[in-house]
Amino acid sequence: MTSVDTERTITVTVNGVPREATVPVRRLLSDALRHDLGLTGTHVGCEHGVCGACTVLVDGDPVRSCLMLAVQVAGRTVTTVEGLARDDHQGGQVLHPVQEAFRECHALQCGFCTPGFLMTIAAGLEKRDPAAELTEEEVDDMVGGNLCRCTGYANIKKAVHTAAATMKDAR
Amino acid sequence: MKPAPFRYADPGTLDEALAVLSAEGAGAKVLAGGQSLLPLLSMRLAAPATLVDINGVPGLDAVEVTGDGVTVGALVRHNALLHDDAAARVQPLLARATANVAHPAIRNRGTTVGSIAHADPSGEMTSVLALTDGSVTVATPSGPSTVEWRDLFVGPLETSISGPAVVTSAFFPALPPRSGTAFAEIARRKGDYAVCGAGVVVTLDEDQRVAAVRASYVSVGLTPEVHDLTDAVIGSPVEKADWTAAGELARTLVDPDGDIHASADYRRLLVGVLTGRTLAEAAAEAAAAVTRE
Ligand SMILES: Cc1cc2nc3c(=O)[nH]c(=O)nc-3n(C[C@H](O)[C@H](O)[C@H](O)COP(=O)(O)OP(=O)(O)OC[C@H]3O[C@@H](n4cnc5c(N)ncnc54)[C@H](O)[C@@H]3O)c2cc1C
Ligand code: FES
Ligand code: FES
Numbered sequence: 001m002t003s004v005d006t007e008r009t010i011t012v013t014v015n016g017v018p019r020e021a022t023v024p025v026r027r028l029l030s031d032a033l034r035h036d037l038g039l040t041g042t043h044v045g046c047e048h049g050v051c052g053a054c055t056v057l058v059d060g061d062p063v064r065s066c067l068m069l070a071v072q073v074a075g076r077t078v079t080t081v082e083g084l085a086r087d088d089h090q091g092g093q094v095l096h097p098v099q100e101a102f103r104e105c106h107a108l109q110c111g112f113c114t115p116g117f118l119m120t121i122a123a124g125l126e127k128r129d130p131a132a133e134l135t136e137e138e139v140d141d142m143v144g145g146n147l148c149r150c151t152g153y154a155n156i157k158k159a160v161h162t163a164a165a166t167m168k169d170a171r
Numbered sequence: 172m173k174p175a176p177f178r179y180a181d182p183g184t185l186d187e188a189l190a191v192l193s194a195e196g197a198g199a200k201v202l203a204g205g206q207s208l209l210p211l212l213s214m215r216l217a218a219p220a221t222l223v224d225i226n227g228v229p230g231l232d233a234v235e236v237t238g239d240g241v242t243v244g245a246l247v248r249h250n251a252l253l254h255d256d257a258a259a260r261v262q263p264l265l266a267r268a269t270a271n272v273a274h275p276a277i278r279n280r281g282t283t284v285g286s287i288a289h290a291d292p293s294g295e296m297t298s299v300l301a302l303t304d305g306s307v308t309v310a311t312p313s314g315p316s317t318v319e320w321r322d323l324f325v326g327p328l329e330t331s332i333s334g335p336a337v338v339t340s341a342f343f344p345a346l347p348p349r350s351g352t353a354f355a356e357i358a359r360r361k362g363d364y365a366v367c368g369a370g371v372v373v374t375l376d377e378d379q380r381v382a383a384v385r386a387s388y389v390s391v392g393l394t395p396e397v398h399d400l401t402d403a404v405i406g407s408p409v410e411k412a413d414w415t416a417a418g419e420l421a422r423t424l425v426d427p428d429g430d431i432h433a434s435a436d437y438r439r440l441l442v443g444v445l446t447g448r449t450l451a452e453a454a455a456e457a458a459a460a461v462t463r464e
Contacts, residue, residue: 145274
């Protein structure tokens with residue numbers, strides 16, 4: 001018989017590290033990441049799927065972490081903004097091309113929306129053929145689901161193009 | 172806000188899912204993609220006692236395509252249907268409408284069947300189910316049954332399905348011969364719910380004359396409806412057909428509501444404009460299909 005629970009202990013691989021947490025079943029993934037696992041890089045804005053600030057990757061695909069329960073990621077892999085930079089194997093980190101491009105293009109002001117944009121755009125760029133011409137429609141699809149109250153989007157779109165160019169050259 | 176406390180089960184088979192739904196009674200709800208249910212829980216607009224998560228139930232994630240139509244399993248995500256070329260060939264409205272459903276990150280989780288079970292009048296796929304004359308298959312403890320779209324939608328966010336039940340698939344019949352389709356909508360932001368959307372099917376006869384015109388709208392009315400616009404253009408040679416007149420007819424048939432996003436009058440205007448636009452597009456596609464025959 002299927003068990004019906006109010007609390008569960010889950011293991012989940014977050015940014016490459018297996019983590020365990022005991023959570024009430026109503027705990028949103030966004031809150032589990034921030035409060036149970038201490039990863040406060042994932043931001044929480046609207047909590048109903050509209051703003052995109054909480055976007056993380058689950059098994060490589062961008063999803064709203066406020067629209068998943070923590071218990072639903074048991075046994076899966078989650079990548080948050082803390083896991084976007086790579087280890088340089090010399091004690092430091094190499095930023096993801098999208099992070100570099102955001103810095104270069106001034107694509108953030110207050111930074112509240114930034115983690116969600118970074119995760120969505122990084123996944124979007126990594127899934128496409130880097131050699132193919134990046135269309136405005138693709139860019140709109142990558143930024144259209146996230147709200148930014150500061151930048152006016154122009155620099156964010158510029159950053160998408162810049163990151164795509166870097167990823168094309170690095171191929 | 173956060174969801175009110177609930178109990179949670181993630182059964183590994185359909186039978187177990189139905190058993191838990193039966194045992195938990197009226198307070199239990201199916202959780203599919205969660206892209207409509209979790210917002211309702213967090214806004215405390217719903218507080219079910221138990222969530223029965225069907226994401227672990229095997230066999231529900233297939234898109235089956237035959238000459239008769241497309242069967243979409245309960246765990247097929249919007250994005251999977253959007254990119255299913257075989258399904259798009261048999262029923263082009265599926266990809267055309269799904270491209271307008273939410274943002275990519277939401278389409279990665281949300282299911283096509285879930286949006287039909289949710290019966291939101293501003294959802295695209297309820298309209299497409301109606302326009303294609305589709306149905307759903309419902310599993311209950313006493314066995315499966317088929318519910319035609321006409322018998323399914325009772326009101327906004329309300330279907331005729333009650334008691335312990337899991338909608339296991341939706342069936343969208345194939346596009347008839349000599350036909351073309353189009354889908355368009357107006358939304359404040361790409362991927363947001365439509366202020367107004369229109370899906371249309373145009374069917375021609377062997378001589379490229381208009382034989383049938385059907386339309387269904389999004390965010391117009393309380394439940395999906397199909398409007399027959401054939402009378403405005405019947406028998407007209409396709410290149411001379413007055414699609415604007417069909418749009419005018421559509422305006423007189425719909426009964427939209429006003430809300431903070433748009434007044435009823437504005438929605439009625441959009442029905443006319445979108446109908447004219449989509450019909451011209453669908454007619455060109457139908458004409459090409461006749462030429463190929
Ligand atoms: C920001 C945002 C924008 C969106 N924009 C759009 C849009 O433009 N157009 C659109 O159509 N949708 C939109 N959606 C909703 C999205 O498409 C949902 O995926 C969909 O409405 C519900 O599918 P789900 O699988 O997520 O269902 P859930 O959220 O899991 O369930 C919704 C309801 O249906 C019931 N249910 C689900 N599956 C079954 C089943 N198999 N059997 C029985 N009952 C079931 C549940 O019990 C619940 O009551 C949007 C959502 C968000 C958050
Ligand atoms: S906090 Fe998740 S989308 Fe806004
Ligand atoms: S930088 Fe402030 S909300 Fe985007």
